[in-house]
Amino acid sequence: MYPNRKTTVAAVALWTAALGLLAGCGSGPPESNATATASGRATASGQPADGCPEALQKAKAAVRAAERTDTAWTGPRSGPEAVPGKTLVYVAQTMTNPGVAGVAKGVREAAEAIGWNVRIIDGEGTPAGIQAAFSQAVTLKPSGIVIGGFDPRLTAQQVARAEEAGIPLIGWHAVSSPGPSTSPKLFTNITTKVEDVAGISADWVIARSDGDAGVVVFTDDSIPFARNKAELIKRQLATCPGVKLLAYENIPIPDASQRTPQEISSLLSRFAKKWTHSVAINDLYFADAAPAFRSAGKPGAGPPFNIGAGDGDPSAFQRINGGQHQAATVPEPLTQQGWQIVDEFNRAFAGSPPSGYVAPVHVVTADNSGGGTSWDPEGYREAYEQIWRG
Known part of the structure; x- marks a missing residue:
């Protein structure tokens, strides 16, 4: 991956x-x-x-x-209206990883659409760098922290500090399965199955x-x-x-x-x-x-x-x-997953459960790629914006 x-x-x-x-x-x-x-x-x-x-x-x-x-959008079409004034920190495994960077791009886009602020801290691909980035994220006391492409067990101390501070965590490829996690405690984890x-x-x-x-x-x-x-x-x-x-x-x-x-x-x-x-x-x-x-x-x-x-x-x-x-x-819809992360945080802030959405698998060949270099399905931006407008 x-x-x-x-x-x-x-x-x-x-x-x-x-x-x-x-x-x-x-x-x-x-x-x-x-x-x-x-x-x-x-x-x-x-x-x-x-x-x-x-x-x-x-x-x-x-x-x-x-x-x-x-294919039509099969993700959520209902949920809480946008909770205003939130700030997210995206802790990236490394921004030179195209997968991690692609999701970060989606988080930025979605945060702008919902009216939030986002800060990205690059862990630069090393355990020490990721731990330092996560420590910095907790110190900033954001509304939520994204675990972008690394195993949160590597940052167990920082995860514990975030939990003590009441900062919800959402992972992208943080654990092996999509959905909520109790150990480590994640509001949800975004990945295909x-x-x-x-x-x-x-x-x-x-x-x-x-x-x-x-x-x-x-x-x-x-x-x-x-x-x-x-x-x-x-x-x-x-x-x-x-x-x-x-x-x-x-x-x-x-x-x-x-x-x-x-x-x-x-x-x-x-x-x-x-x-x-x-x-x-x-x-x-x-x-x-x-x-x-x-x-x-x-x-x-x-x-x-x-x-x-x-x-x-x-x-x-x-x-x-x-x-x-x-x-x-078999690509993942990276930008779409960034938008989903923002929507899942909005549900967490509103006291709602996770959406439970998992992106379906997609196969790319030369016949259906359209000459592109990523898989970015249609419909999700409009659906999420409609949810947030209420």
């Missing part, structure tokens, strides 16, 4: 509170009979595979829905391959959240017997820039045309993989066809739009 190379290591290390779910994976048809069609999809002896009709039908329906860009992101990533492979693929999964098992996401991806892939898991590549994110190109070369040597698709828990793996694919003479538009089960940072959009070794990503 942390796309900036310089900040990825520090940021991902902070986000370690997650489920430790174990899941099995299935196997597909024998590798020895697999060849590649003109589209790059592996089939048994060049013939259509038996596949998984039920799973394939479900996957195609899910992907069609997730790829739509004309990891189960949904993992599921749609695997469904995209099933649908894209017509239920007959050779897949490599890239992850970092040292991070519980990433390991859980990868296991969920494997579980969903296994719903289609025609999809074969060729390899599970455990590459720690701190080592990704060095190890990924080497592993790509090895995988191409081992599996050749049998390798038709890849899923990574973060888009950054494909940034590191691209040079190795180019060196091996692989076409930028695939195969293998690669999807990132991450936030959808601008570089991922650029690779997708340019057909450069990434075919899809």
Whole structure:
């Protein structure tokens, strides 16, 4: 979820509170009979595979829905009127992280619309910097504090001070699940559901391959959240017997820039045309993989066809739009989530419960990106402004 190379290591290390779910994976048809069609999809002896009709039908329906860009706003349309005169402090993991910065942009926009003040304090990507930024935020005695992209356990003392001062906290990617949290105490946490992101990533492979693929999964098992996401991806892939898991590549994110190109070369040597698709828990793996694919003479538009089960940072959009070794990503609506944070604070200030809204997953490809570098759905600004006007 942390796309900036310089900040990825520090940021991902902070986000370690997650489920430790174990899941099995299935196997597909024998590798020895697999060849590649003109589209790059592996089939048994060049013939259509038996596949998984039920799973394939479900996957195609899910992907069609997730790829739509004309969906209506499904978030809240009612809530408390704007509570006036509030000030927020956004404590950023680091503003060089495009995800964190994108949400901050949304918070700024929404605060201006509702008539509040916002101050952003940059933690600069280090534990000491984040702790200092959070301490400064508490000292300022704002109406509310945003935990922007880091694990609040890192700042347990500052969280306790904020609670003692009666300052509500809202997180973005602060804990593994959306919604309120009791430990640490958060009014709510804004994120998509990891189960949904993992599921749609695997469904995209099933649908894209017509239920007959050779897949490599890239992850970092040292991070519980990433390991859980990868296991969920494997579980969903296994719903289609025609999809074969060729390899599970455990590459720690701190080592990704060095190890990924080497592993790509090895995988191409081992599996050749049998390798038709890849899923990574973060888009950054494909940034590191691209040079190795180019060196091996692989076409930028695939195969293998690669999807990132991450936030959808601008570089991922650029690779997708340019057909450069990434075919899809599962982005988060960063600006929209910033607006939601402001609305959730307004509910907290008014004594109302959280909205409970969780943004649905979206799949971006070159066909539906519109050439953009972020996912910014329509309708939410108008809906929130209507709520705040009363």
